[in-house]
Amino acid sequence: MWLVLAFAVAGGLAQLVDGTLGMGFGVTSATVLLALGVAPATASAATHAAKLPTTLISGLSHWREGNIDVRILLRVALPGMVGGFLGAVVLTSISLEAAKGWMAGLLLFFGFVILLRFGFGFRLIPVPKNGERTRWLAPIGVLGGFVDATGGGGWGPVVTPSLMTVTRHEPRKVVGTVNAAEFAVAVSVSTGFVTGAAHQDIPWLPVLGLVLGGVCIAPIAARLAGRLPHAPMGTMVGGLVILVNLVTVVSLLGGLPGWLDAILIVAWLALVGRLAWRAWEKEKAGRLAVVGNPGVNA
Structure with a gap:
């Protein structure tokens, strides 16, 4: 019971982040499961099993809030389903050690993508000067689906920043579209894992907790999209x-001495806390500037 409750809290927090930022549920859930010793393919399969109900509720909630562009959704989701299925098949066919290193490395990369995007405002893809670049939607979908399946998460970190740069939509509409498309990708990825028999050892109690927390928070997150810091x-x-x-x-790679681990962890947490505070101060100043000058777009 306590295990389900703990994962429900984790799932709720992860969905709050995912539903408002357009990324975070898969990366966070897979990171936790991998840290608990769950095999990479099983961790990804469990994450996507949890995503099925949470992304469905999240997508419907964003649709009710008017946060979805159906045209963009279809052009991203369909290629994403193809990439997701292929990624699931690939992950179930490689060795456990190689899969663990690959998934941890991929999640580490997306952690840096998220940190650079929100901590420093750095964009990996340059903003288009003339209109939308819709020809990039299919490649973005394929890549997002593939890394989402092989990394246990990654759809949001790949697709959300990409759509924010290749389309002219406001952030809340990009977040809603990405969340809705993620349901289709989760269905495809789960089918791929069933084909590869990665579903047999799924830890269902943590999955249940993630689902309960995510489903409860999804409508709230959709309403708060674009409003939270x-x-x-x-x-x-x-x-x-x-x-x-x-x-x-x-x-x-062999590990570090325990005392050095502790020092580095404390130093990193202090640095991240400082960056988060600076990011909040900068965002708050920007919002105040917009309130003082309504003619400026948020």
Whole structure:
């Protein structure tokens, strides 16, 4: 019971972040499961099993709030389903050690993507000067689906920043579209894991907790999209994802002395806390400027 409750809290927090930032549920859930010793393919399968109901409720909630562009959704979701299925098949066909290193490395990378995006405002893809670049939607979907399946998470960190740069939509509409498309990708990825028999050892109690927490928070997160402070939330999520997966990568390479681990962890948490505070101050100043000058777009 306590295990389900703990994962329900984790799932609720992860969905709050995912539903408002457009990323975080899969990366956070897979990171926790991997840190608990769950096999990589099983961790990804469990994460996507939890995503099925949470992304469905999240997508419907965003639709009710008017946060979805159906045209963009279809052009991203369908290629994403193809990439997701292929990624699931690939992950179930490689060795356990190689899969663990790959998933931890991929999650570590996306932790840095999230931290750079929200902590420093850095964009991996340059903003288009003339209109939308819709020709990029299919490749973005395929790549997002593939890394989402092989990394246990990654759909949001790949697709959300990409759509924010190749389309002209406001952030809340990008977040809603990405969340809705993620349901289709989760269905495809789960089908791929069933094909590869990665579903047999799924820890269903943690999955149940993630589902309960995620489903309860999804409608609230959809309503709060675009209203909560994005920068400090994203900075803290990125910092924690980096920390947990860096520990996994270092342990695979031989590890460090315990005392040095403790010092580095405390120093990293202090640094991330400082970055989150600075990001919040900067975002707060920007919002105040918009309130003082309504003619400026948020």
